[in-house]
Amino acid sequence: MRLNVSLEEAQEIVLGMLRPIEREAILHLPDSLGRVLSRDIKAPFNVPAFDKSPLDGYAVRAEDTKMAASDNPVILHVIEEVPAGSVPTKRVEPGSAIRIMTGAPIPEGADVVVRFEDVEEAADTIKVSQPLASGANIIPAGDDVAEGEVVASTGTRLNAPLIGMLASLGISSVPVYQRVRVAIINTGNELLDPSEKWLPGKIYNSNRYLLEARCKELGAEPVYLDSVPDEETAVAESLQGALEVADLVITTGGASVGQYDVVKNAINAVGAEILFWKIALKPGMPTAVARKDGKVIFSLSGNPAAAMITFDLLAVPALKKLSGMKEVLPPTITGILVNAFQKRSPQRRMLRAKWKKQNGSDLIELTGKQSNDVLKSLVECNILIDVPAGTPSLAVGQHVSAYVVGNLTDSLVGELKC
Amino acid sequence: MRLNVSLEEAQEIVLGMLRPIEREAILHLPDSLGRVLSRDIKAPFNVPAFDKSPLDGYAVRAEDTKMAASDNPVILHVIEEVPAGSVPTKRVEPGSAIRIMTGAPIPEGADVVVRFEDVEEAADTIKVSQPLASGANIIPAGDDVAEGEVVASTGTRLNAPLIGMLASLGISSVPVYQRVRVAIINTGNELLDPSEKWLPGKIYNSNRYLLEARCKELGAEPVYLDSVPDEETAVAESLQGALEVADLVITTGGASVGQYDVVKNAINAVGAEILFWKIALKPGMPTAVARKDGKVIFSLSGNPAAAMITFDLLAVPALKKLSGMKEVLPPTITGILVNAFQKRSPQRRMLRAKWKKQNGSDLIELTGKQSNDVLKSLVECNILIDVPAGTPSLAVGQHVSAYVVGNLTDSLVGELKC
Known part of the structure; x- marks a missing residue:
């Protein structure tokens, strides 16, 4: 067991021994908000699905315009006019052109689009007065999203726009990590639940509610165990139960110099190994971290501000790593x-x-x-x-x-x- | 009806006619995360509950030390030593002192605390060598939170620390506004649900999922109505149903120049008044806002980015105002x-x-x-x-x-x- 580690050493020790939990769930897309992807999501098709025109113009063959010049215009026959929202039905053969609107698929045979204002329009023909470059004014299929491209990678937390983007790709369910279960044990003879009547010498248990809510904000599932008195057996029993049901265990209280033996002995009693005690930090100095079977126990101060600060700086990165998120450290x-x-x-x-x-x-x-x-x-x-x-x-x-x-x-x- | 308003004019028109919904709910504290308080919450007692000492020292009477000097020290009898975590049981009478620890209540009779290092300690007495100022080193009751003080005001969204603070005050349930109900109607013949097989000419409905998730992020309750074809009767029927169940109605699609008549006629058909059409903004120009019986209908573009941007800049402030939040405009x-x-x-x-x-x-x-x-x-x-x-x-x-x-x-x- 190390004593008096720095915050950074503490973070390194904790993060070094954790990896994302492996339990997966497949969720219906609308239920996935705030959850973390457990696999890369690949695009099932190209967006756009076809080569399309970025402007209103004529789809033609570049080959046909090779010799075009202002004193030698090439005349092409307009064989189809495609209204907005419709698609071409014909093929652009040598000497022909098809009139298309922004967003329309490029007709077969054509390899360039020339805008209306760059040609001279007549009844059924257009005059092109300069050579056109093959491929110009064509947005290729897959330009926004290519089929098979990873559109969202493992570890990404789903927000509203990502859910919208996945919907646009016809993805209606997603693989996510199950919620990390965080057990919270508040120790202290003095603790009262807010629903109880106040008694002299007692204080209301705020850590339970504060840390439960923080876990929910992070997408984790708090598992609350009743607050326990400052007695080794009671704390050990609660710890034992917590390690069985949770991925991460938080205790508050009983971690300062005077009370420390209770939690320390309880941690030893359940067979966990204390990795360090005390962080060179105020508030939050009396923090201990222990591990058993790859699970981490954070023993935080009972003072609410100290508990919250060490939770945010040390337990949150651990929780995020277990959750499968990529960015875990506070910026x-x-x-x-x-x-x-x-x-x-x-x-x-x-x-x-x-x-x-x-x-x-x-x-x-x-x-x-x-x-x-x-x-x-x-x-x-x-x-x-x-x-x-x-x-x-x-x-x-x-x-x-x-x-x-x-x-x-x-x-x-x-x-x-x- | 106005045409081509600025974003700011649009925000002013919309916010000017809305006020928070009046439906309240009383929630158990752990269920209140992300909800908005519908009433001010007042502290039921002082924090600290009693005058207390900010340091380890002796509680004495300032009066007793009036004549104290280094060549004329005052000797006081230590009548009680209060260990950490315990409270004084005696009263400081003239000529006496009580030894207390940080956080202990100030014993009756005392009006100042002198720190250990500022006195000379003997077996049962201390020597004070300078006059002490009445009130020094005493944290008065209510210094952190005074009884009756508003600790969280109407319109505040509950986060984890606020939930913790309310718990510390013995508050186990809170009054909140009910969630704002937002009806979402996606119009368009071309819309497919992501669970459906793709068909040529069709596109997947992403607006539904994007806007539903955005509503949830904001603490609102999305009410989804099936997507409807670009037909006046179908849109009007859906609008009618939406106005009956929701506090705010969002439509997407059918708002651009070519399609506009469908939504406009449907809005007229349900007896709503169009307040403006078109915002001087790209993307999002074809946005209309209508009202009926104090409820607002936002008719947004069907293009996902345009829908999301106008939702964020115009509908979100409206939703926040209905939710009872204080800060509603995007910073x-x-x-x-x-x-x-x-x-x-x-x-x-x-x-x-x-x-x-x-x-x-x-x-x-x-x-x-x-x-x-x-x-x-x-x-x-x-x-x-x-x-x-x-x-x-x-x-x-x-x-x-x-x-x-x-x-x-x-x-x-x-x-x-x-």
């Missing part, structure tokens, strides 16, 4: 701090903040009090400022770097421009 | 174009693109072909570049402005930093 963004943070940071610290734009600049605004027990500042938080160890207080106007953990669009505001 | 962002767009834009144009970050700069990248019938470039699109009418071709490096229509985080990539 970073930099910006200018718009409010000060007075405390020094002897240890590396994550501050709850939101990203905003003003006159093209990236602004980063703390969302409120940063104590471990304060949930309010998490509500609008979509980034976590990464404050390196040894940083003095942060001043307004300072450049900072942050992990993106939420939807950046949420903190932008639209305006009616008229 | 804008500016950035540097990384690939060229060769065509001129005699009309205002929206280009499918994605936002990226590189070395702190906002980059905007076209996601592919921009034709109305190309769906591929919608898949990764999270912004729409707003190209003003009369713009020549766009060059690499040019500054452009765009509407944000997707999750900006989706186009950022994380990296393991170690």
Whole structure:
């Protein structure tokens, strides 16, 4: 067991031992929103299905126009006029032309389209006054999507436009990974369910609801196990059950110095191996990760902000990797701090903040009090400022770097421009 | 009926006549993710519930230390030592002190906490060598959240941290607006369902699946009505049914010049009033909006990209307003174009693109072909570049402005930093 690892070491240890779960499901397309493809999807046909014209004009043979010049125009006979929405029925033979509209299939025999304004039109003929290049003004079949082309690859999460595109290809069901099952165990004698009446010395269990909802946002399936008291046997029993039903196990509470033995002993009792304890990070220092039979147990702090921050930075990448997603690590963004943070940071610290734009600049605004027990500042938080160890207080106007953990669009505001 | 309105005029017309639907539901907290609060939620108690100490120290009376000086220290008797996690049971009487830990309630009688290192500790006494200010080192009850304070206001969409915060306040159910019901009618003789075998001249109906999924992403409930042929009676019947069951009606197809009469006559036939036809926008020009009994009908182009773009810029704000959300208009962002767009834009144009970050700069990248019938470039699109009418071709490096229509985080990539 390692002690005091960095966040990056922790991520590397965890991601290094996980791979996507192998359970697949075939879903009806409308039910696949937010799910992750378990196989590459290939186009069953070309789009467009045939060579087509990008403009209104005449389909002709380039060969026929080889000798054309302004003083020696070539005259071609118009053998068919195809209205909009219809398709040609004849073949362009030497000396002939077919009038077609934008989007129409190129008639057989033709290898170039000349636009109306580039010819001289008469009753049943056209005059071409310059040689035309074979292939000009023809959109080849498969130009947008080629038959057999991978249009969506394994690991892609299905969004609305992708569902629309697959529908346009006549794909009505898709192979996806089954949802990752995440067991959540909240430990603590002091926990009350929000539906219970408050009692002195007790606190409401927020971690259950917060982490369940976060799992759902990520497309995972939370499996909730009743909260358990700070007793080794109770925690071990719950862990044992969790490992049987879930792909990933999260515990909260009982991970700090004083309480640590309970969870540690429970982890040992179920035969799991603790890989590391303590991350050099505030909040979230008392985090432990263990493994059993390829499954990972994250033992997070019981403080809601610490639990959420370590969940987002460490458990979410694991969950995404198990889900089969390709991009699993939180991206970073930099910006200018718009409010000060007075405390020094002897240890590396994550501050709850939101990203905003003003006159093209990236602004980063703390969302409120940063104590471990304060949930309010998490509500609008979509980034976590990464404050390196040894940083003095942060001043307004300072450049900072942050992990993106939420939807950046949420903190932008639209305006009616008229 | 107005003709050729601007996008902003169209948004103003539509938003001006809508207000949130009034149907409420009370949901169990875990079921409320993504829903919109229909009432303000007030804190039922103070957080913290009592005055508490932000540090390990001694709770004393400021009055007792008034005359304290380094050459005249005040000696106070330590009458109780409260271990971590426990609460004081005694009252601080004149001349006494109680030893408390971070987070402990301030004992009765005390009005200041002095930290361990600022006193001289002996067996049962402490020496204070300077006057202490009443109220120092005390976090007052309600400092984080005051009883009765609005912690989440009407119109807020519930995310995971907000659900966690409400749980921490002992709130186990919440009032939300019912989901907005959006009827989707796809018109067109040429439409096939993706489950059907392809036939010449037919195209697969992608608009149904694309718009249904988009509605779900926004927390709305799509109500799908079978696709209908380009016949006035069939469209009118479908519209009539849609107006009866839905809060908002979307039609696709039959809105362009040639086909327009079908939808227009159908709208007239159900007694709806057409407010405008045609938006000065490409793609999406052939868009009409009608109203009946306060309900809005959006008649969108049948081309998938045009349908999606006008849905995002015009129908989504309407849907969000009906949903009760506060921010309904798409925000804008500016950035540097990384690939060229060769065509001129005699009309205002929206280009499918994605936002990226590189070395702190906002980059905007076209996601592919921009034709109305190309769906591929919608898949990764999270912004729409707003190209003003009369713009020549766009060059690499040019500054452009765009509407944000997707999750900006989706186009950022994380990296393991170690």
